[in-house]
Amino acid sequence: MTVRTRFAPSPTGYLHIGGARTALFAWAYARRHGGKFILRIEDTDVERSTPEAVQAILDGMQWLGLAHDEGPFYQMQRMPRYKEVIAQMLAAGSAYYCYTSAEELEKLRAEQMAKKVKPRYDGRWRPEAGKALPTPPAGVSPVVRFRNPVDGVVAWNDGVKGRIEIANAELDDFIIARADGTPTYNFCVVVDDWDMGITHVIRGDDHVNNTPRQINVLKALGAQVPLYAHLSMILGDDGTKLSKRHGAVSVMQYDEDGYLPEAVLNYLARLGWSHGDEEVFTMEQFVQWFDLDHITSSAAQFNTEKLNWLNAHYIKSAVATRLAGEAAARLARRGIDPESGAPLERVAELYKERVTNLNELADALEPFCVVVHPSAEMIAAHLTDAARAALKVLREKLASCAWEKAAIGAALKETLAACGMKMPQVAIPLRVALLGQPQSPAIDAVVEVLGRDEVLARLDRYI
């Protein structure tokens, strides 16, 4: 049996971090077992589904590098198939028409809530041996309901939560087709998983309660029941349910915020799954190690600090060309010409050990492209008369020394000796004069990469 997993988002918004993890796990499981990963867009909610959201999901998947083997399939394009199955079920008696209006249902629910019982359909249109059904009211188009078994329990061995058992008595006859004839979620999912030969349904925790209904329909259809694995929620940084106010929820926002996809992937992989003490690993390793047994069954709180640490790690190990390219794109978006100054690749090499994200990298590279003027306070604090005098001595040496790090370092040391100063006393004013800020990587390396002409020109403004 080949493993077939799927990711089935509804296109009502962007791909959020929880969905991304679900997709990652389903993808990894298929990869791990040499199976297929299927992408299915569940767009039967015409009111809320948008083509923009479909695109956003596709973009998110692509950014993460989670490629699907089949699809994307769109449920709206499978309407004839759903209707065919509904007709079959109607004919077989496993589904029936119900003429109860939405208003009546609403009233029923309110009464049940008031009596503090579980709100559920009372089965008034359910055909039963020896039961007289009401006369269908004129002018009401009926919904179609699934005839759920009354007795027994439906149980499954959940891939992450273990055995779950729910009594059929807890389940009511849910609607599989609306009054306008369109099928509903719980029904489409079943038909799709069946038709697409899905063997492992890896999805969010919030679907646990749908599972027994889906299993019952599958059984009524004579279909094979797949293995279900329900992933717990991801909570926000503050331990509350993830929502817009948590800032970065959309996967693409992480791109925007300067995260590398491999960092996000590695972080997500470790959120709710583990492989002993392994913290940092490649997707190849992840695919090799991934299993359902080591998925945690409790909800996990998102921790931006750990993501930041991983991102910094991946930036450190990324090649400078790539980093320079990423930073250049960000600088360009700020209206800065990335080609206008020092070679960015060399600057990126200097900074990659020191930044947490690509936006910080762009910040760091900016003063190498354009002159950044220090604030008045900074000038007053660092570019004192004594400092300026030392910079003047240094300038003369830099005008003629060999242009490589060691020679620049030597010029710096000679300056210190000549002025009777300590390294920071010259290095910090020099940083302020050159970059507009008192901190930077090793100053000799910065001077070298900035170039002689630029260094002298920038110094001349202060001496």
Place this chain on the structure above:
RNA sequence: GACCCUAUCGUCUAGAGGCCUAGGACAACACCCUUUCACGGUGUGAACCGGGGUUCGACUCCCCGUAGGGUCGCCA
């Protein structure tokens, strides 16, 4: 309210009855490195929700509490 799920350092987690004096990572703190700020290195503090069982022995198994969460749509 009913049903379902969950419970180890602040956070992510290891842990399949003795390997646990509970391990790793992020964060915190201290020290070291240092040409500033970082990086890096070393180290320290920090947890089994409570109560009952089962067992020679429970973080691990069972029950009951408690606390969180999810679901009860002609949404997905």
